[in-house]
Amino acid sequence: MGKGFYEVPVAVNEPVKDYAPGSxxxxxxxxxxxxxxxxxxxxxxxxxxxxxxxxxxxTMSPPHEHQHSLxxxxxxxxxxxxxxxxxxxxxxxxxxxxxxxxxxxxxxxxxxxxxxxxxxxxxxxxxxxxxxxxxxxxxxxxxxxxxxxxxxxxxxxxxxxxxxxxxxxxxxxxxxxxxxxxxxxxxxxxxxxxxxxxxxxxxxxxxxxxxxxxxxxxxxxxxxxxxxxxxxxxxxxxxxxxxxxxxxxxxxxxxxxxxxxxxxxxxxxxxxxxxxxxxxxxxxxxxxxxxxxxGGKDFIVAHKSANSKQVSTAISRGAFEFQGQKCSAASRCYIPQSLWPAVKEEVIADVKSFKIGSPEDMSNFITAVIHEGSFDKLASYIDAAKADADAEIIVGGNYDKSKGYFIEPTVIVTSNPKYTTMCTELFGPVVTIFVYEDDAWEETLHLVDETGEYALTGAVFSEDRYALDQAVKILENAAGNFYINDKPTGAVVGQQPFGGARGSxxxxxxxxxxxxxxxxxxxxxxxxxxxxxxxxxxxxx
The missing domain is CATH 3.40.605.10 (Aldehyde Dehydrogenase; Chain A, domain 1)
Known part of the structure; x- marks a missing residue:
């Protein structure tokens, strides 16, 4: 039998089909x-x-229609x-x-x-x-x-x-x-x-x-x-x-x-x-x-120089795609005071525009969480946030499991940077935001690094290269996949090898x-x- 030094086909990333109507x-x-x-x-x-x-x-059942047997x-x-x-x-x-x-x-x-x-x-x-x-x-x-x-x-x-x-x-x-x-x-x-x-x-x-x-x-x-x-x-x-x-x-x-x-x-x-x-x-x-x-408790931290629409889009996609059930999902965000009004308005508008339901209806952006245990855990954290003095739900906060395990995408704003949902991995469509003073950039970066046990993914948004350099250095050990001016999800094979350290x-x-x-x-x-x-x-x- 013949022998040789064989060259395999050069690996290329598979193109993503768009599934447009009529395709x-x-x-x-x-x-x-x-x-x-x-x-x-x-x-x-x-x-x-x-x-x-x-x-x-x-029995196997779809999370969005749990009474149906597959x-x-x-x-x-x-x-x-x-x-x-x-x-x-x-x-x-x-x-x-x-x-x-x-x-x-x-x-x-x-x-x-x-x-x-x-x-x-x-x-x-x-x-x-x-x-x-x-x-x-x-x-x-x-x-x-x-x-x-x-x-x-x-x-x-x-x-x-x-x-x-x-x-x-x-x-x-x-x-x-x-x-x-x-x-x-x-x-x-x-x-x-x-x-x-x-x-x-x-x-x-x-x-x-x-x-x-x-x-x-x-x-x-x-x-x-x-x-x-x-x-x-x-x-x-x-x-x-x-x-x-x-x-x-x-x-x-x-x-x-x-x-x-x-x-x-x-x-x-x-x-x-x-x-x-x-x-x-x-x-x-x-x-x-x-x-x-x-696990992960992945972050987005924005500098005062950041573009608000880029930050809000990163939150909407990074926190809520696949109902936040990604180990890389954005679940804690740090937004400067001067940028917060615009980011708040944009995120609320995004969340209110989401359609929720079965994935068979391709106009839906949000579907169900995986099972009843996940649903119940998420509902308990949402209920606690409604009652806690140092937390406020600014959009979302509803849930319904009568047909499927549907949790409404929920944004919590907290005055406590160590609030439970800033530290605990929830694995669902819940993101918590802490608003910091503009001049506390370095202090906030240290806060990001010291909060929680995980170090999987994180993102920094800034148009100031000195601020970015500072973030890269201070957050050296805070994320195994670190994103600059991008959401912390979506690693591509061959381009962004994926994994984190610490508890991740x-x-x-x-x-x-x-x-x-x-x-x-x-x-x-x-x-x-x-x-x-x-x-x-x-x-x-």
Whole structure:
């Protein structure tokens, strides 16, 4: 068989379709939406290439119409989880030895399947499962997932090309091995792209994976599974289980072959997992890699020189797109006194112009939050703000879960920069604003840095370059993704690698080579061409 140094297709970001009225993509996604809405599907687990049904089922419903059933999914037993682990380890024998170009071909094919025949279906499934507007679904489940798959293949080849220097007498080479064991991928509800990328990025590097999607995202995760299977991911390489997260996690973390955690979710859960891994450390054959992207309390801070309309638009988009259910969503803002009247008027006008309802109606900018637990938590914070003396709701503040989990986009203004909603991650369409004196710019920057446990994203608006420079320096550790004159959401694969530190995660930057390095264990090979035959060195005389 011929060999070569293969060049993969140059990765480019997938163009975002606009879904304008009358466009073919709009027609296709609405047809897919209606078909999936009425399909009432049964979702099995996927273990060692087999569809596994336990009969212990739970119902899937759209957050914007929670009485409607989209179908059911099957929950794992402990035996199912152990079977998935055993199957993954067996699959590793062949998968870890497969030539890299064959692995690349599988995931490049997956990208093209999503870009083409699966595009309408995966977008419609995301609209239904996570109550995303078509635009939010398109940039997530289609474009970002395609980008992850394409760019990760390119990043893999760049990593493999990184080799040490050699001499005429010895050839030095690095082998980039997969980790010894299996990876546990835990994915969130809010991004279909993250759900696909966490298992796929580890598998691309030759690892085998046990993947547990969020219960609230299984409907769209099913489409990802279908894509991977059609693309040719071999049996056992990515096993998928649903159900009790404590039981599944306990079973996984008891295995001596556990070698890595790829996680996106809450800070509290991630810290608990880290602790559990630490307590089990003497059980493992290798030190597990722990990669996590967790919570955020992301900021917008405006200087007195900023353009008010740019700031207000950043708040309206950054805080309320996808109902604020992005770990990068703007949820605390610091606005100077002189700019506040204009920003206030503009934000109120924006919020009052939002249409709220089902994503099937593409004139709606706001849809439902993910489930009743989220709805109830958000409603409690809104009610508290209505009663607290140091808070005022200037627009929004209503909610209704009779049909769907609808929270009206809400803007709170507080006189207390450490007010609870300035510090606590709410994960919903609620933003809190603190108005500061114009001459307290530096003081306010320190306040931004010292408020809360997170450091994921943040944005600074200013037309004064000295003020911007000051912000960049003081806020050095306040955000892993830092935006100048832009909202703090919308990182693009290959352009803005994503991740934060402090309580926001390990900052291993999904969408870059940095993340893929975590799923390899290099082996250094030195080959000496003519070996010494005498132990004596010249210094011995």
């Amino acid at each position: 073919p993509e709009r027609k296709a996604v609405l047809e897919a939406y209606k078909e999936l809405y009425n399909a009432n599907i049964d979702v099995p687990m996927y273990i060692n290439g087999q569809e596994v049904r336990t009969g212990d089922t739970a 179908g059911t999914y099957h929950r794992a037993t402990q035996a199912n989880v152990q079977s998935a682990i055993d199957g993954a380890l067996e699959a590793r024998k062949a998968w870890s030895q497969m030539p890299w170009e064959q692995r690349a071909g599988i995931f490049l094919r997956a990208a093209e399947l999503i870009a083409g025949p699966y595009r309408a279906k995966i977008n419609a499934a995301t609209m239904l499962a996570q109550s995303k507007t078509i635009y939010q679904a398109e940039i997530d489940s289609a474009c970002e997932l395609i980008d992850f798959l394409r760019f990760n293949v390119q990043f893999m080849t760049e990593i493999y090309a990184e080799q040490p220097e050699s001499t005429s007498g010895a050839w030095n080479r690095l082998e980039y091995r997969p980790l010894e064991g299996f990876i546990y991928a835990i994915t969130p509800f809010n991004f279909t792209a993250i759900a696909g990328n966490l298992p796929a990025s580890a598998a691309l590097m030759g690892n085998v994976v046990l993947w547990k999607p969020s219960d609230s995202q299984i409907f769209s995760a099913k489409v990802i599974i279908d894509v991977f299977r059609e693309a040719g991911v071999p049996d056992g390489v990515i096993n998928v289980v649903y159900g009790d997260p404590v039981m599944i996690t306990n079973t996984v973390l008891e295995s001596p072959d556990f070698s890595g955690l790829h996680f996106t979710g809450s800070t509290h859960v991630f810290k608990s997992l880290w602790k559990q891994i630490g307590e089990n450390i003497f059980k493992y054959k290798t030190y597990p890699r722990i990669v996590g992207e967790t 995660g390990t900052n291993d930057k999904a969408g870059s080579k940095l993340n893929l390095y975590r799923w390899i264990s290099p082996r250094m090979v030195k080959e000496t061409f003519v070996s010494p035959t005498d132990y004596r060195y010249p210094f011995l005389g």
